[in-house]
Amino acid sequence: MSTPRRRALSPLHLVVKSSSGAEPLDSNSRLKRVILVSDSTGATAQKTLNRAFSQFDSCSTLGKDDCELQVNVFSHVTNEETLAGLIRRAKDQSALMIYTLSDPELRSKSLKMCELSAVHSVDLMGPLLDGLSSFLEEAPLGTPGGDDKVQRQDPRKTTLSSSYYKRIEAVEFTLKADDGSAPWLLKDADVILVGVSRTGKTPLSVVLAQQFGLKVANIPLVLEVPPPKELFEPCIDNDKVMCLTINPVELKRIRLNRLERSGAKQLEEAGGVKTATNYADRNYLMRDLKNARDLAQKYNYTEIDVTGRAVEETASLISELLTQKLVAKNVNNIGFENWVEEMGGDVDALELSS
Template sequence: MDREELLIYIVSDSIGETAEQVAKASVSQFLFDNYEIRRFPFINEKQQISEMIEEAKQQRSIIIFTMVVQELKDYLVEESSKANIPSIDIMSPIIQGLSDVLKSTPKREPGLIRKLDEKYFKKVEAIEFAVKYDDGKDPRGLKKADIVLIGISRTSKTPLSMYLAHKNIKVANVPLVPEVAPPKELFEIPSKKVIGLTTNPMKLIEIRQERLKALGLKSEANYASIERILEELEYADDIMKRLGCPVLDVSSKAVEESASIILEIFREIGYKLINGR
């Protein structure tokens, strides 16, 4: 059995993780373990390829690559052929197949999958943040948030927090209740990152009555009375005036529309969201 060492060169204009995993999976199909994998990531110059080829031709080698920049890919294939080193292009057949089916031209931009992964994890982080700091659970989250929503019960604080989280924005929300003083942290953060949510009292009566029915409670409860709602709205209005924050009436707006307005408010006042666009 051939025991001469094989050097497997992984070459990529990104990190090269895909090519390395394919190489490992492929070599595992052989009763051969005398090999070494050398990864050459972030190749963006012909000189780097030349140096790699010079090293590879000194020993028994094979090059496995994922290159999307056409000029560099062509140069690698040409130089490896001159040096009699087998080279295997992993991505081109797949990209070409997709291009044929989609009737579209590939971007030819390195590292896009990594950028997509980063965006995904930022979204997950923002969603976890919204859950952790929902409904005033932990006021310490107010200083970490990109946006803080405040308002009385049933003013769409939680749905808006989750919707904005899917746009990679970290949102905390605080319920305003006359019997409970708002957390001191609310007055320690920039008022321009706070959005007050209000609503029409008659609309709120309907919403709260439906909520009570869903819970199997009587709709005449104080929670859905006009007196209680007006008291809560007045209290919330006082807090919002003290903060000097923008106020959004969500009475007849869908969550998507309210979220769009919130983002527009932030653009207008020039407040930079940590994870926003």
């Protein structure tokens, strides 16, 4: 079972301006502007906007000279006078106004001013705060920069969350179970990575542990050495085993680089052991990869091609796959239309945006 490749996206760059850095209006009528307003640093809003931009082909050149989309970020906006000035600016530029404001009164005034000025606007923070307030039955504090506030607290008074301890535990487990060193821990792992040498099992394991709190064990697959018997015990769920694969050309390049750095190539050139060259030999390499794929197909492991993928991207993909597998096991997936009917709704009466 192999995973589809995702479309590579160009990195996005924002044109950052302070609230006092007004630039002259551009006569280019095709230029679309976005004004991003935050009562804190605006970093979270920028990340959210980047993720949203990645869904539009026209935004793939953002930051380049020929780009027809420009984003101005205004941070630490905490009074209605500054806000009104920015909304007037958005109207003059026919810009989209995006804001993240924690103060409910300022947020309400922003919405009303945008409506009266006929300025297109998006409230990033409001719906989330309203939903949480309703669910928690508690009014939000309305103070900007929650992350900054946490960082300024006295460390002696800071309460560490359960997720923090979970990540610490996951990292400790992952280091113990690295490179097949503790096969008896496989049964306790959240995910097991298998793959030939130099497919990035260890760094990927660490990222999965640190960022997602997953206990990871990784097993190297070597032609001459059978995998540990614990990998095939009945208690091991094959759905949590991921087999890392890679393009042979890329693998050879990585292995040659590894040999040069370790001095093994010089050893072979001086008449050293022949096995030093097997490591990057194409025939050996192809057999190595075939052995891994045969194992994955035999036990129905999920194959993940790491060629050209950043470690963080592969980690996100694995986390997503694990969630999908968990849902598939615990939920009867009946599809949208059947779900609507089961809930007593009328599919034909629903109006869905395309």
